[in-house]
């Protein structure tokens with residue numbers, strides 16, 4: 001009680017000693033009014049400034065992927081200097097006889113990590129490049145980076161639109177090959193952030209090709225296209241000869257555009273270019289935005305999962321392809337790629353231009369994928385069957401792989417049951433004990 005009294009006494013003491021008396025005069029009342037107005041303005045200004053500073057300084061505190069792709073990936077990265085160049089050179093050093101030196105873009109991504117590790121294992125030189133954007137949990141990308149670092153692979157943190165950086169990398173290392181896997185992936189996200197697809201899949205591809213065409217020697221380039229280029233085609237299985245002019249999503253349209261851009265750079269500059277149309281790749285260290293991954297997380301969390309079906313209750317199916325099969329296809333594409341024919345921006349002759357389907361040739365309905373996950377996780381899924389939303393998804397995919405079989409010796413060997421078993425084993429150990437939250 002006495003303490004309370006003391007405090008109320010403190011409240012009455014003016015903040016500036018000596019002003020108490022002055023308040024009594026009308027003149028000083030006016031003065032006080034003005035000074036309070038000035039104070040109010042001053043503090044409002046400070047308040048506004050603090051809000052603005054907070055707003056502009058804290059992009060990383062935003063849990064959602066930033067909508068502005070340039071803010072996500074044109075950050076200034078720290079690169080250059082003798083120590084940096086030494087790391088680049090050492091990572092790209094070829095150790096096997098007849099080995100190749102490969103720049104892998106998107107090396108901290110799902111396919112990029114697996115391909116980089118496989119190349120390194122056989123003694124090729126590998127340098128990674130990745131912008132570590134926040135499209136999905138960057139900590140998973142960092143974990144993949146740590147994995148690669150242990151086998152001596154350096155991932156440069158930077159964006160494929162940064163031509164000065166790309167040029168620097170080519171100045172330091174004469175890459176024989178580029179495995180271009182950096183991209184804005186995901187079919188449905190294209191409706192939320194269309195510009196990120198243009199930024200990475202079109203502008204980024206052009207930046208990379210510009211630097212490659214000017215390099216001397218020019219590297220051979222193998223890059224990730226997508227099964228989604230078949231769009232609304234109904235003729236199955238999808239063959240490379242089929243039309244690809246009906247994309248159902250902006251993602252698909254940017255991948256299709258990439259194939260046309262590849263044609264141009266091959267035609268004008270003699271760059272050797274191979275596009276790989278991946279069919280729904282899955283496996284350990286996969287992408288959390290893909291259905292098999294977040295279904296696993298949500299089944300374990302007893303959350304309901306939306307399972308799409310086509311009109312008239314038809315099944316939606318995918319030619320799910322296991323990562324190890326895809327890696328074999330990527331390496332075979334690199335190994336069979338002919339040299340680019342140009343140099344320093346000038347074409348000297350016709351160069352190789354190829355496109356291959358890399359699928360599994362056996363489509364599985366999404367509801368069967370869920371049944372397999374239920375068995376592996378020993379948890380019943382809460383299925384929420386719904387009509388395929390108009391979000392860019394297509395009802396089915398099915399690869400004809402005879403061309404890849406013939407030219408690359410590509411032969412997928414992992415069925416969905418076996419592949420998912422390996423994925424689930426990885427998932428449970430990676431997110432063991434709920435230490436990390438699957439994002």
Ligand SMILES: O=C(O)[C@H]1O[C@H](OP(=O)(O)OP(=O)(O)OC[C@H]2O[C@@H](n3ccc(=O)[nH]c3=O)[C@H](O)[C@@H]2O)[C@H](O)[C@@H](O)[C@@H]1O
Pocket residue numbers: 185186187225226227228277278279280281289290291292306307308309316317318366393394395
């Ligand atoms: O093959 C490809 O080229 C593409 O494969 C995947 O795209 P998608 O096949 O749509 O893979 P998911 O997003 O994992 O979807 C798999 C299946 O689950 C279905 N699905 C998805 C999400 C959902 O909530 N419910 C659902 O039933 C989809 O309709 C689809 O049939 C990748 O996300 C793309 O980056 C890649 O380029």
